[in-house]
Amino acid sequence: SGADVRLWHQSLIKLLPRQQLLGQHREITALRGLGWGRKHATVDYVFRHSPYKLFQFHILVMDEMSSRGYHPDPDWRDPLYRGQRCKSYDQLKAVRLTSPIYPEHTTAYLEECLENLRNKGIIIHLSDPDPDVQ
Known part of the structure; x- marks a missing residue:
């Protein structure tokens, strides 16, 4: 399940x-650290943008985790932080927050993600208020 990046x-x-949310956090921590710039078909577009955008995306994920009672390491809220095994950035120019953060997150991309989740047996209706209520 975690194989697809x-x-x-x-x-x-x-x-x-829960599993996909926590998986997303792990994925982003890897990308922000040693995985930065490592070619991978499904996330290559991330490397075309500043790492600051990945930080902005990560904040969304961590805020959602926090709202569900999880406690992601607060170090990740520093845009320069790259994890324990990776030297922090000396500096990183802040970029304007756009909506969506990644222009690649189009309606077609959304459909692809929903399809990917359906293949895992996860049905998400975009109108659903809470994913954990069955």
Whole structure:
């Protein structure tokens, strides 16, 4: 299940089941650290943008985790931080927050993500208020 590396479409973050939300956090910490710039078909677009955008996306994910009672390491809230095994950035120019954060997160990308989740047996209706209520 964790084999497929991707950033979920931004509008899905609040709706992801626990496993996918926590998986997304792990994915982003890897990308922010040693995985930065490592070619991978489904996340290559991330490397075309400043690492600051990944930080902005990560904040969304961590805010959602916090709202569900999880406690991601607060060090990740520093845009320069790259994890324990990776030297922090000396500096990183802040970029304007756009909506969506990644222009690649189009309606077609959303459909692809929903399909990917359906294949895992996870049905998400974008109107659902809470993903964990069955």
